[in-house]
Amino acid sequence: MKNLTLNKKLAFIAIALGFIGLFLGNPYKGNLLSMNTKELSMIVETKVDHVTVQDLADWIIQSKMDFKLIDIRTEQEYNEYHIPNSENITMTSLEKADIPKSEKIVIYSEGGIHSAQAWMLLKAKGYKGVYILFGGLEDWKDQILFPKLPEGFTPEQVAKFEKTKEISKFFGGTPSVGGSADVKSETPKMEMPKLDNQSGNKTPDGAPKKKKEGC
């Protein structure tokens, strides 16, 4: 090697690196994602990727286990409150998360923007069954935890509210009747239900919920 000029040495290094490169493969490493834009726009237009908070509440009450509920907010926000049975996977970890592609996934965030962005990311990564909790935690609070019977209610609204009230209580919420005389003395508590006594984590009779295994 000593009698080689610097140029020749550099040329040999380049050839060696190029030769090793033959066996190293693609430098893009799967960071390039491809999407079926036509399929995506169809899904968005027909809104089949939406799950309403009422549907989700029903599924949790019925102990449906065929889906994965993902909270993409920060760990701190998750610790303050989260929908029962949800799992905290933040946006950056979602990118690397090891979730089977066939799994049915429901994503939620505070509103709808972050979950829509996460939806796009998962779709681009080839996940098939990705759904967004429509309205996010805000709708969950408004319609499940703290539902309000509107002023000047009709009998149908009252009947509907009876069911909502039950659901709300199941999740530890506080239903209220807007502007009605009989609850005036009691101002509706807008405190978030505590995580440890959230009734959603238990069956209605109070026994801890047993996780269904298998199918």
Next chain:
Amino acid sequence: MNMPFFKYGMFGDEVSLIVAFVIGIGFGFILERAGFGSGKKLAAQFYFTDMTVLKVMFTAILTSMLGVYYLSVIGWMDLSMVYLTPTNIMPQIVGGLLLGFGFVIGGYCPGTSCVSASTGRIDGMVYLLGVVFGIFGFGEIFPMVSGFYNSTFMGQVTLPQFFNLPYGVVVFLVVLMAVGAFVAAEWGEKNMAKKAGAKK
């Protein structure tokens, strides 16, 4: 490591200008040291009597290609975030020929004309003035040539995609091509120098 740094937000727009300034100074300095401030040396490339331009260019291509390839393979860099200029094959061939003619006639390419002008060469300054007027003129006639400018669009295409070859193979082939060009350049220089010497 998260490369490219700017795309990953390691620094913002202001800092990126400072980074660009420092890199630009370095680039200009190296060009000058390689002798690229002289129009005679640059034009000699086209008469095959001085192959420095070819050697410097291929060295730069090899260094950056191997660097980018290995950094991406080991995961320090996300190559998909590096911008690729889209290919419009016909306008780019015509543009390349135009630049080549200008290079032979004037002795500079745009970058080297800046280097030359900054070292005080008058031909470099005049060339730079021409570049500015050319840009202005092109801007003025752009509506007339925009059809051709946007024609034969091929998208952001890379050699591995175009030839449908694995990336590693293309890397190796480019290395072989570059080293072959170095050898041929050295050989050519010797022969051309002999010829030029014999003429004298």
